[in-house]
Amino acid sequence: xxxxxxxxxxxxxxxxxxxxxxxxxxxxxxxxxxxxxxxxxxxxxxxxxxxxxxxxxxxxxxxxxxxxxxxxxxxxxxxxxxxxxxxxxxxxxxxxxxxxxxxxxxxxxxxxxxxxxxxxxxxxxxxxxxxxxxxxxxxxxxxxxxxxxxxxxxxxxxxxxxxxxxxxxxxxxxxxxxxxxxxxxxxxxxxxxxxxxxxxxxxxxxxxxxxxxxxxxxxxxxxxxxxxxxxxxxxxxxxxxxxxxxxxxxxxxxxxxxxxxxxxxxxxxxxxxxxxxxxxxxxxxxxxxxxxxxxxxxxxxxxxxxxxxxxxxxxxxxxxxxxxxxxxxxxxxxxxxxxxxxxxxxxxxxxxxxxxxxxxxxxxxxxxxxxxxxxxxxxxxxxxxxxxxxxxxxxxxxxxxxxxxxxxxxxxxxxxxxxxxxxxxxxxxxxxxxxxxxxxxxxxx
Numbered sequence: 001x002x003x004x005x006x007x008x009x010x011x012x013x014x015x016x017x018x019x020x021x022x023x024x025x026x027x028x029x030x031x032x033x034x035x036x037x038x039x040x041x042x043x044x045x046x047x048x049x050x051x052x053x054x055x056x057x058x059x060x061x062x063x064x065x066x067x068x069x070x071x072x073x074x075x076x077x078x079x080x081x082x083x084x085x086x087x088x089x090x091x092x093x094x095x096x097x098x099x100x101x102x103x104x105x106x107x108x109x110x111x112x113x114x115x116x117x118x119x120x121x122x123x124x125x126x127x128x129x130x131x132x133x134x135x136x137x138x139x140x141x142x143x144x145x146x147x148x149x150x151x152x153x154x155x156x157x158x159x160x161x162x163x164x165x166x167x168x169x170x171x172x173x174x175x176x177x178x179x180x181x182x183x184x185x186x187x188x189x190x191x192x193x194x195x196x197x198x199x200x201x202x203x204x205x206x207x208x209x210x211x212x213x214x215x216x217x218x219x220x221x222x223x224x225x226x227x228x229x230x231x232x233x234x235x236x237x238x239x240x241x242x243x244x245x246x247x248x249x250x251x252x253x254x255x256x257x258x259x260x261x262x263x264x265x266x267x268x269x270x271x272x273x274x275x276x277x278x279x280x281x282x283x284x285x286x287x288x289x290x291x292x293x294x295x296x297x298x299x300x301x302x303x304x305x306x307x308x309x310x311x312x313x314x315x316x317x318x319x320x321x322x323x324x325x326x327x328x329x330x331x332x333x334x335x336x337x338x339x340x341x342x343x344x345x346x347x348x349x350x351x352x353x354x355x356x357x358x359x360x361x362x363x364x365x366x367x368x369x370x371x372x373x374x375x376x377x378x379x380x381x382x383x384x385x386x387x388x389x390x391x392x393x394x395x396x397x398x399x400x401x402x403x404x405x406x407x408x409x410x411x412x413x414x415x416x417x418x419x420x421x422x423x424x425x426x427x428x429x430x431x432x433x434x435x436x437x438x439x440x441x442x443x444x445x
Contacts, residue, residue: 043149046111046186047211053109054150065152066127066164069144070171073124074107075221080121080372087223090123094139100153103139104146111184112145115216115376116369124221128168131161178209179426181436188213191442194380197387199397199438200355201362203404206427212438215383216376217366225370233364241364241373248361249385251354258353258410261285261327266351275347278332282325289324293317327410334409337417343428344402354393355400356407361386397439401428 045051049072056064078091094103107130113122130142134156145151154160182205189195190213198205198213205212210219219225229235233244247253264285268276293312331350338344365382368374374382394400405424412420431437 044186045150047109047182047184049109050111050145050148050150053145053152057150057152062152063167066167067171069109070127070164070167072109073126073220074109074130074144075113075122075124075218076105076107077120078123078222080119080222083121083123083222087226090125092138097141097143097153100141102141104141104143104153105139106143106146108145110211110218111186112148113218116218116372118372121222121372122218123223124218126168127164128172131164131168134161179206179423179430180209181206181430181434181438182209182211183436183438184211184214188215190438193384193387195438196391196442197362197383197385199442200387200390200400201359201366201383202431202438203359203401203424203427204363206430207423214366215380217369217379219367219370222370222372225367229367229371229373235371235373238373241368241371245361245364245368245374245382248357248364249382249389251357251389253360254354254357254407255410257324257327258331258407261324261331262350262352264288265349269349275349278328281332282328285324285328286321289321290317293320330410330415331406333415334406337421338402338405341425343405343425345398348399348402350403350406351399352393353403353407353410355390355403356411358386358390358393359400359404391445394444396444398432400444401431 043054045054049068052068053065056062056068076090077093082091092105094105096102097104108122138156140156142154142156143151144154181202183190188211189198194215195213198215202212204210220228226236229241233240235241235244244253265276265281268281268284296312335344335349339346339348344350362383365374365379365386369376369379390400394403405421405428408424409415409421431439434440
């Protein structure tokens with residue numbers, strides 16, 4: 001297949017032109033941020049994807065080059081106003097290239113993206129989407145990562161797009177690369193407070209196939225990040241994002257019932273300096289609930305005045321007691337499984353599941369930036385704060401991890417020990433054993 005390759009102009013097209021080709025929205029990839037590429041030798045690729053593209057190009061192995069493209073997303077710049085007005089489409093904005101003497105469409109892999117800008121966004125689609133939706137009047141050339149050592153020019157005639165489709169079909173069988181540690185080596189923190197905070201969100205980053213340390217975050221593209229926040233969190237604007245972010249940083253979304261139950265056991269463990277039997281834990285929790293219900297039924301004098309008594313029916317109190325005792329059983333069974341799987345050390349228990357909120361606060365900061373509900377500076381402050389409260393409340397990456405996973409399981413898993421648990425167990429094992437893991441390279445304190 002014919003192609004044009006080699007190091008291109010000093011910089012690729014950075015401004016959105018006036019081309020108006022509209023195309024259906026593509027897939028959900030993962031992304032990050034890289035530093036501007038220079039022509040220095042040796043070249044430091046922003047991530048493994050760009051390194052593999054460069055190596056394949058250097059040895060002339062274009063099949064391998066397309067295999068890399070087929071398993072990642074290719075981002076194209078659009079105006080934010082247009083993306084908001086037409087969320088189901090992607091506009092092509094070609095530029096004139098002096099070497100091909102024709103119009104070209106520039107696309108970028110995740111590591112080559114600039115920091116998120118207010119008015120320009122990047123939309124992600126996979127290689128198969130480009131092959132299927134390309135029209136006769138679209139540009140005759142596709143340029144991957146223009147201006148970088150891993151750039152390549154590809155003609156877009158039907159017979160060439162058929163090659164793209166074959167590579168995409170081969171990659172589809174293995175699915176998107178999830179469950180691995182992805183790192184940005186250029187333009188992203190590897191050490192320090194920001195990196196520590198980002199590492200507190202690494203369980204979900206590994207599960208989703210995100211760059212764990214991408215502070216200037218694009219994720220799966222602007223439209224995908226907005227859709228994610230709306231579908232999973234009901235967030236559609238900056239105010240909604242701010243409210244959720246602040247609650248997470250205060251551990252305000254963690255169930256107070258979970259925390260009550262864990263606090264009872266934590267107090268008992270301190271009082272008796274050892275493990276707490278489940279039945280003893282249940283009995284003490286029941287006594288506290290009944291005492292609290294009786295106290296609430298009596299008026300009390302406070303600095304604010306006399307409180308109005310709240311009378312609760314016997315049925316209501318019994319239902320609360322039964323629910324808490326079931327919860328204690330669930331937590332005990334999860335912890336037993338955690339110990340068997342190496343997620344908890346023998347004799348250890350989870351003291352609080354606030355890590356579930358702190359870890360999600362890191363993700364929320366990046367999702368908000370990807371959806372342009374916050375600035376890079378605001379997202380970074382939230383990440384650093386999440387790292388700080390995590391260090392205050394936990395003593396190690398392992399302790400933090402077990403607490404995060406328990407919170408996630410209590411929220412989603414329903415004691416099935418299914419995907420919600422297995423994904424986190426795999427991520428935990430990778431982050432605690434892989435030499436490339438931030439948990440092995442960034443001290444907890």
